[in-house]
Amino acid sequence: MAHESRKIYFCGSIRGGRDDVHVYQRLVHALRTYGTVLTEHVGDGSLTDSGEVSDSGDKLIHDRDLDWLRQSDVIVAEVTQPSLGVGYELGRAVEMNKPILCLFRPESGRRLSAMIRGAADGLKIQVQDYDQDQIQSILSQYFSQNRV
Numbered sequence: 001m002a003h004e005s006r007k008i009y010f011c012g013s014i015r016g017g018r019d020d021v022h023v024y025q026r027l028v029h030a031l032r033t034y035g036t037v038l039t040e041h042v043g044d045g046s047l048t049d050s051g052e053v054s055d056s057g058d059k060l061i062h063d064r065d066l067d068w069l070r071q072s073d074v075i076v077a078e079v080t081q082p083s084l085g086v087g088y089e090l091g092r093a094v095e096m097n098k099p100i101l102c103l104f105r106p107e108s109g110r111r112l113s114a115m116i117r118g119a120a121d122g123l124k125i126q127v128q129d130y131d132q133d134q135i136q137s138i139l140s141q142y143f144s145q146n147r148v
Ligand SMILES: O=c1[nH]c(=O)n([C@H]2C[C@H](O)[C@@H](COP(=O)(O)O)O2)cc1CO
Pocket: 010, 011, 012, 013, 014, 015, 016, 017, 039, 042, 050, 051, 052, 053, 061, 065, 083, 084, 085, 086, 089
């Protein structure tokens, strides 16, 4: 798929905690090489764990994000910092049969949920352990696959 037309949905923790926001920032920046990132705000350093401010509240955020999820060609999720919202997005994306790449940093000392690692089939749903130095190579390898 051509870079210009590919829509990427990036998932990262917001109310689950913003400790990894610098990693999300790097990923969003790197992902722009491969398409349009619909959820750029996830990597915004000024967005706190209060989440986005919206007059219409959480329903607007939820409905907008599900629309973006439906439109997207691929989901990339940074899953090191546990987040209910990211887990929910991934579950919905699985049901939509979207290609999914989950990225986990073992250096965190955490153990990824079995419901994420156990969902991987190595094809449509991929879970990759990585450290930040590998961001470019992992994304380059992933997007060179025909299925995304
Ligand atoms: O303000 C928000 N905006 C937003 O787009 N989200 C979406 C995108 C993130 O991938 C995910 C984060 O979920 P959580 O806030 O539960 O960590 O949910 C979540 C929030 C706040 O829950």
